[in-house]
Amino acid sequence: MNLVNIALSGMNANRVALDVTAQNVANINTPGYSRQQAVMASLAGGKYDKTSPGMGVEVTSIRRVTDQYLVKQTWSTASAANYASGYTSAMSQLENMLGADGFSLSAGLDSLFASLNDATTKPESTPLRQQVINESEALARRFNTLTESLHNQHKDVHDQRNAAISHANSLMSNIAEVNKQIVEMQGTGGNPAQLMDTRDALVGELSKVMEVKTTDQADGSIQVSLASGQPLVMGSDASVIKAIPDPSDPYLADIHIEFGNQTFAVKGDLGGKLGSLHDYQVDVLKPYQDAIDDMARSLADEMNAVLAAGQDLNGNAGKALFSYDPANPAASLTITDIKSDELAFSSDGNPGNSDNLKDLIAISNKPVSITGFGSLSLNDAFTAMVGETAIKARQAESDYQAKQSMFEQSVAARDNVSAVNSDEEAANLMTFANAHNANMKVISTANQLFDSVLQLF
Template identity: 60%
Template sequence: MSIINIALTGLNANRAGLDVTAQNVANVNTPGYSRQQAQFAALGPSSALGVSAGNGVEVTSIRRISDEFVVRQTWATQSQASYSSRYLSNMSQLESVMGADSFNIAKGLDNLYAALNDASVKPESTPLRQQIISEADALTRRFNTLSESYYSQHKDLSEQRTAAVELSNSLLVNIADVNKRIVEMSSTNGNPSQLLDERDALIGQLSEMMSIKTNMQPDGSLQVTLASGQPLVLGDQASQIKAIPDPSDPYLAEMEIDFAGQRFPINGDIGGELGAITDYQVDTLLPFRQTLDEMAVAFADAFNNTLATGQDLNGNAGQPLFTYDPASPSSSLKITGLSPDELALSSDGTPGNSDVLTDLVGLSNQTFAITGYGNIAISDAFTAMVGDTAIKARQVTSDAKAAENLNAQAISVKENLSSVNSDEEAANLMVFANAYQANMKVISTANNLFDTVLAMF
């Protein structure tokens, strides 16, 4: 009887609806899960002859509730948030270093000039001359430790890049594999919802490492490229990201994409954490290190040149107090090991004469050409560096908060669209359960009608 067949289709369709609802409820707390929805369609008459209401209902598909634009917006804001967060973390470390008392170059200079002033009262005093040497040595250690701190962070950033590249390459391989499985399942009319969620999660992690673009393909796979266009994943083929060390600095690197034997250089900003690492190294850390080197050279040369105009207590020509390696001045700056009586504080070697000492004190106000700061006193240059660090740190903090808020908004929109709503699913359970029972009632009614017909004979 057609009434029973129609009711059976209703039973099957509403049982599928119950299954989908149960799956949603089971995954109400599963991160990244996109709720599903059974799609129903009426079955029309099997023949154009005669009058027929139809043949019941069928489930045409199980729809995954997601919006490609919303998901892409989440990935885009995630890239910016990760970039800002990584940059802020590095900038905060630099600000902490620059604010540390033991790294304060200006304070070290003040201490040295104070020792020079003290010695002007009695230039021939061995203890006072020793104090000059001690403060000079302390100043070199400030330069050394600050430079070493820059170098250590520079090295750490290289290690961060290596880890980010390794993670990115692993994600690319996994995305390509999921692409393959989605295509295979879609070709057999299977439900790839779980695989689509998995792929979205993997691409979300990748977007933290770099800025990406995606393009849906007819076979269900997703093409992934860098924002600048270089291929990352095409179908089931994955690229490999490589960081090629800079010949002049092993902790800097040129980034490139290797796809199927072809190399694509990454020109410009890669975005995400990888972009933040390189940008911070190139735009902030290395210029600061260069400025520190210039300060060390300018001060050491000026001090040594001034000493060269005088004579020590033994009547010998003035010798340098500072020495450094031109390849890395601030990290190698040190005192030469002069004894107190070898300090040439007088132009003629007379014990009470302090004219060269006066010239050394005058260096505190002498200006030098420092990149980014013009002609400026060494102490003022360092103070300006500290100020610049604080200003930039505040700006980066503001940018990070804005990026985080945008990402949170994008995630909220995505979750409102795709996440499971317990109240809605509870209502669906009632709807499908009632429909299922109603179809059972139809079968029961059909059975009663059949029994009544049999009873007539």
Template identity: 45%
Template sequence: MSLMNIGLSGIQASQVGMNVTAQNVANINTPGYSRQQVHLSAVGSTSMSMKDAGNGVSVSSIRRVTDQYQTNQIFRAGSMLGATSTSAQQLKRLETLLSGDSMDLSQGFDSFFSALNGASVSPYGSAHRTQIISEAEALSNRFNQLNSSLDGQYNDLSQQRSSAVSQANSLLGNISKLNEEIRKGEATGANTSALQDERDVLIAELSEIVDVRITDAGDGTLNIALPNGQPLVMGNQVAQFSLESDPNNPRGDVLSLSFNDQNFPLDDDIGGKLGALAEYEKDVLIPTQAAINDIASEFAQAFNDQLAQGFDLNGEPGKPLFVFDPENPAATMSINPDFKPEDLALSGDGTPGNTDNLMKLIEIKDQEFEIGHLGSQTLGSAFNSLLGDIAVKSRQAQSDHDAASNIYLQATIEKSATSGVNLDEEAVSLMMYQQAYQANLQVINASNQVFASIMQLF
């Protein structure tokens, strides 16, 4: 090969190197960009002569500098971050809700039983009896508002879950399309670095919604699955998430996955935001609402039962003050619309001034009841225990989120050290390619001079 052609190959290779360096510098602030490197190969001799030095240089490939292990660590950390962020947010909202003055059942019980204590001075007085009924109504309203707010959390969970499912399905479709484009590009020898970067960005977004496992298919495509093996993307085949009403919980949803006409029911072990939402609903929201209902039911039933043991101002047996639906006591608790102050059965023997039954009604405050997962507790302490349990879980969730944030930051730093663009390194590369370009121009110039000298001989 001529000296001029060898120099030309060097110029062309240097030009590619400068272009790649420029591309790296231009994308230094592009999210998800992985720097690229030029791989050069010497073009050997074709004449098999010892006097033939070779035929110059060629660009064998432009390589995307990345480490799949580090990329997978980003995906794992992203899933932890998505899950812990969701848990921390939901638990903090619930803690704030339960600790609000208008929702504090412990305060409601204190006010109600304080009104009962006040009536012990004058059990036949209309003012005291009216105050008892007023506080009973206020306590019922607390239960109603608290239950309504918890129902609102179910609606919020459903909306978040629906939004996350839509986003996940969209990401899966786009990842599948990129898989196909990359496969075709790899087959024709095209540079698919930008497409692979875009795919990694989408997988990182998906990993915040569900935990993912990545397998390289060997043809440029990536297979993606859930932790338990349910497929999400295989080549250009893609799964879809769906939500259906939970037959065991009308306010809840059941998450499933369909792939190639196969349906996979999903539990809360799928990680990410969707896993955290399901876990929060199952382990926190449902038991919390069940405990609130237990407190409402046990209190209202115990109070009504004790009223039935006494006598009102007319000497008649006591009738129930509270009415409620046993299937949903907190939401339906209210005051008997026909109940009047004189109907309060505070007497134990029918005498208007007797307070025997009133004392037994007051004792309900210190009586222990079986309250769901909280065990045997008094009414006020049961709510305080519930609030304390939520507060502990909220602090733990925030601590887990802080730890996940640090892990994600560390994984990002490690990946950036490998794949990120370093301006100092790129400056050195640019100088090197520029000098090589100029040196190869000198080679071509020398070839021209030799040729000109030879021509002068004729």
């Protein structure tokens, strides 16, 4: 009887729909899960039977409810948010470092020039002269510790970059493997919904490391590339990202993409975590290291030049107060073995004459050339550095808050379409269960009709 067959098709279709609903409910708290729907279609009746209403219903497919535009928006905003997060974290660390009392070059410079001013009251005084040497040594140590801290942050950025690259390579390999599984499952008529969720999650993680773009392929796979076009994943093949050290600095690196036998240099903005590390290291950290080296070099050269023009208490030509390695001035800055009576405060050797000492004091206001800051005094240069860092840190924090908000909004938009709604699924359970029971009632009715027919004989 067609009545029974139609009802059986209805039972089977609604059973599948109940299974799909159960799967949705089971994954209501699964991050990144995309809810599914059973897509039903009516079965047509016989070709030559105009009185046939149809042959029932079938589930033609199980639809994965998703909007790839919204998914790609989460990837794009995740990349921007993670760039901003990495950049603001680095800038905040730098701001705290430069603002710490122990790293303040301004405080050290003030103390040194204060000791020089004190010495003008009695230029021949051994204690006052020794105080100048002590403050000079303390200032040199400030340069040493500050540049060491900057160097440690420089190395930390290098380590973070290597870790991010390793993570990205692992993600790309996994995306390529899932691509392969999806193609195989679609080829055998399976439902790759869970695999697609997994792949979306992997691409989402990759977008946090660097900005990516994707292209859907007819076989169900996706191609993944950098925003600047270099290939990352094509089908079941994945690239390998490598950091090539800079010959002039082992903690700086150029990024290269190796895909098969081809190598692509990455010159544009990487975005994401890698982009923030690169931009902070190249645009902020390295220039500041150069500027502090300039300050250390200028301090030593200016002080030594003035001292060389004078005479000490013994009538001898002035000796140098500071020494440094030209290749790394701030890290190597130190004082010489100069004694207090060898400080050339006088131009003529007269113990009470402090004309050369006044020239030393004048260095505090003398403009010197500092990379990135122009020509200004040493104290003003460091103050400008601290101020610039504070401004950049505030801007970075504001940018992070905005980008994080955009990311959260994009996730909410995606979840509004794809996430499981408990109320909706509860209604679906009732609807499909009632439809299933109604089809059972149809079968029961068909059986009663058949029994009634049999009783006629």
